[in-house]
Amino acid sequence: MLRIGLLGRGFMATVHALRYAEMEDVEVVGVASPSEPREFATDYTENAAAYDDALALYDAEDLDAIDVCTPTHTHRDLVVPAAERGIDVLCEKPLERTMGDASEMVEAAEDAGVTLVPGHTLRFFPEYATVRDRVREGDVGDPGNARTLRQSPYEERPAWFDDDEKSGGALLDLAIHDVDFLRWTLGPVERVFARRKRWDGNEYALATLRFESGAVGHVDARWPNRSDLPFKTAFEIAGPEGLLEFDSEDVAPIEVRSTTESEPSRDPIDEPLEKDPYRLELEAFVASVRGGEPPITADEGLASLAVALAAVESAERGEPVAPAEVGA
Template sequence: MNIAILGCGTMGTAYAHNLAKMPGVTVTGVVDINAGRAERAAALTGAKAYTDVESLFEQKDLVTVAVCLPTYLHKPFVLKLAERGLHVICEKPAALTLEDALEMKAACEKHGVRLFIGHVVRFFPNYHDAYRQANSGSIGTPKMAHFKRYGSYPQGMDGWYNDPGKSGGVIMDLLIHDIDFACWLFGEVESVYASTVKRDEPEMEYAQLTLHFKNKAIASLTGYWGYPGPFTTQFEISGNQGIIRFDSTQVQSLDIKLVNAEAGEGAAVQVPSSPSLYDPYYYEVQHFIECIRNGGEPLVSIKDACYAVAIAQAAEQSAQTGQPVMIGGTVS
């Protein structure tokens, strides 16, 4: 399959590394307004470098385009690609608003092309294994969860992360990973309550969310841009028969503790991570490409991605008003 990469920053470079070594895939073009970045991505893939997307469209055998642009540019370029009859793999979040995400979804459906959104956390072994364990009954019925995601303040070209109108801020850009995972785990959200703290010097943005689900489960989410330590993810998923825990700074496997396990007699059951030859981004884009080839349904659907944007938007509204936001209906 012939594929091109649109945007050659951090994520575009990651796509270039992975696609270059993927069997049955040829990167035929890379596009970035910064010629130096485009040339570096081209060197990784053997593709032709472009500084404008219109030149890319001269390629006749192009099938799919990976959109790795800043979030505020997702919608206009996805619409343009759909009109050209090209399948799209787009980085998360789908868009800055639910309205825009649904317009992207409708455009791709109208033109008969597939649209995939890169909610990669579902492809991380520890998260995927936790989802499987939680749904297997090993901890009984999952009822509560706590997710944390801490990282340095992102530095994008032209400082676009600093502008909420371009990045959506820490909730839309960072915590949407855990919003998507929590909704995958627990289903539809009933209400959202959120609070944020921001500082300009040094740059910091911190958010806490509480999601109440229709099945009576509750999830607490914490996101932090500006964390002075290493990138850190943690979660706990609690059921009426046990708890699943993960801390990226401590272990690389899940820690499952069951209520009927006796101390000193295997109280902690270690479930190793799935051995990975490649990183989760590789497996994610490989999965999407296979869905294009065989018409299969992806692990994360465009409907899921739109729903995550809707919940993130509601969280931002709650943070601004100081009041919980009720979630109505479903995303069609």
């Protein structure tokens, strides 16, 4: 039986707790949160002990791994002590608020010989994974241009999201989903230019990424403070041989346009999904704890964080910023 410690009690911790409950030979044995951990453990886990402090959880329970679903700026102080105790870690994106803190986490995991998996769940969504495969297989030729959109509306959310020193705003917390997808698909990013606007609890951000390949990506991230707007994602990737598009509001999951004579498949997903992306992500993490390869390496998490932080810095400075410029 794999023994998991779950940190946090918000939306993502709830999602993960429910998925672990569906898995065989995996048990959440402890939950830690500074607020109401006992209520969370009662509602979402079967036999988990509740702790107000994560370090107390580490020392009281015989853990194989922890799952960190807490605010971004808390990750270092939770991950480093776990690594020092020889505990494997799944850490929700982004790894941390700064490169310095994130690098300490990665170094601690390497020194201890434990697995640290960044929680970039988007890689497990079939529309994104399928398009990445098609791009890598040459379906559009050499990609020249990519666009992504992510709109996540809210009216009430924890105060730390509005504290730029803790969350990094939409360019870090929200846009890093698509930054990681584009970097995973198109390769290393050379420089970033970004703009963002905030008003009345809303935030709109746009980042332009220049990839080392010469491709250009446009990342549109929106935090509207409105309940009447939908959660929405979209992307397109274009090259000389065709265009791949996705829009979450379109009834067809993927649209393919090609210069080839054969009729392309409109829906590349052959069978209905038996497991959602969160379940697939957690199963991949569990497999890595049991000795398999990590589905996403800590270094990949660092690379995507550097691009998102370059966007944050670019918006502040009003000029392009290379990911390599982003310091501690």
